[in-house]
Amino acid sequence: MQLGQYLLPNNVFAAPMAGVTDRPFRKLCKRLGAGYAVSEMVTSRKDLWNSLKTSRRADHTGEVAPISVQIAGTDAQMMADAARYNIDRGAQIIDINMGCPAKKVCNKWAGSALMQDERLALEIVAAVVSACSPQNVPVTLKMRTGWSVDNKNAVSIARAAESAGVQMLTVHGRTREQGYKGFAEYETIAAVKAAVRVPVVANGDITTPQKAKEVLAVTGADAVMIGRAAQGRPWIFREIVHFLANGTDLAAPSTDEIRNLLVAHLLEHYELYGSETGLYTARKHIGWYVQGMTGGEAFRQQMNQLETCKQQLQAVNQFFSDPK
Numbered sequence: 001m002q003l004g005q006y007l008l009p010n011n012v013f014a015a016p017m018a019g020v021t022d023r024p025f026r027k028l029c030k031r032l033g034a035g036y037a038v039s040e041m042v043t044s045r046k047d048l049w050n051s052l053k054t055s056r057r058a059d060h061t062g063e064v065a066p067i068s069v070q071i072a073g074t075d076a077q078m079m080a081d082a083a084r085y086n087i088d089r090g091a092q093i094i095d096i097n098m099g100c101p102a103k104k105v106c107n108k109w110a111g112s113a114l115m116q117d118e119r120l121a122l123e124i125v126a127a128v129v130s131a132c133s134p135q136n137v138p139v140t141l142k143m144r145t146g147w148s149v150d151n152k153n154a155v156s157i158a159r160a161a162e163s164a165g166v167q168m169l170t171v172h173g174r175t176r177e178q179g180y181k182g183f184a185e186y187e188t189i190a191a192v193k194a195a196v197r198v199p200v201v202a203n204g205d206i207t208t209p210q211k212a213k214e215v216l217a218v219t220g221a222d223a224v225m226i227g228r229a230a231q232g233r234p235w236i237f238r239e240i241v242h243f244l245a246n247g248t249d250l251a252a253p254s255t256d257e258i259r260n261l262l263v264a265h266l267l268e269h270y271e272l273y274g275s276e277t278g279l280y281t282a283r284k285h286i287g288w289y290v291q292g293m294t295g296g297e298a299f300r301q302q303m304n305q306l307e308t309c310k311q312q313l314q315a316v317n318q319f320f321s322d323p324k
Helices: 023-031 054-058 075-086 111-116 118-135 156-165 187-195 209-219 236-246 255-290 296-303 311-320
Strands: 012-014 038-042 066-074 095-096 139-144 170-172 202-205 223-226
Touching: 012 023, 012 236, 023 038, 023 255, 038 054, 038 075, 066 075, 075 095, 075 118, 075 139, 095 118, 111 118, 111 187, 118 139, 118 156, 139 156, 139 236, 170 187, 187 202, 187 209, 202 209, 209 223, 209 236, 223 236, 255 296, 296 311
Parallel strands: 012 038, 012 223, 038 066, 066 095, 095 139, 139 170, 170 202, 202 223
Antiparallel strands: none
């Protein structure tokens, strides 16, 4: 699949998720079959660029190209500056966040709240494209179907964004009002695909290879984007890629492979965050990996009491060595 000057290896992508799709997670998803992965959102507020949180999000050391960074904000000039800031730090594609439903984002009129103000949304798109074009950096946009069930304006925004120079559109099949509740609908994504010529990516409730194939067929989309289904199960990307190519299920990973993947993930996680923050932020990832396994819930509770990364690693190795 072509995106600007980049030829992506497949059409199965990893979605940007705040607090999840950091550099270690993106690298793991790409290693396990994701053709493309977008970073957590980086704020457009200059006063936060020197914060430890933002500096970690702008760290792409060892990441496989193309490096896509999502930016969020409500001011066109600030968003253009944020695009330049991230390009200077290695971003090769800039994604505009118009899809996040989180209250702390939407209360500041960023994320999916921008869909309520199409004029402002398109000012931002135009400013970001203008900032990126001289450096030959493609701009993409991730949005929802609309603000509410009675205000679905994804098609009109898609058309205007395409005219402004956006080179790929991702649509999550829910409104901002829904958050992550209920079920994603794909009719609006199909309508967006029919209305534009740039690639369209379908997102929302894609949890299995079979569902990925169904969504591609129903929407006519060029690609699918996987979010929550990849948490603790990053091999879902290779499973979907294999199923789309062959029509058969790929064998599930062995317990040993899962352990090795998790240990490698944790080591890079600790390296990025340091021992103190790394210990706490790794807990959610470990919990996702062991969810549904025999003894997984008891292990998660036990693991949350550990006080060092070394203890955490030892506990993970011990859990996965248990024949039960």
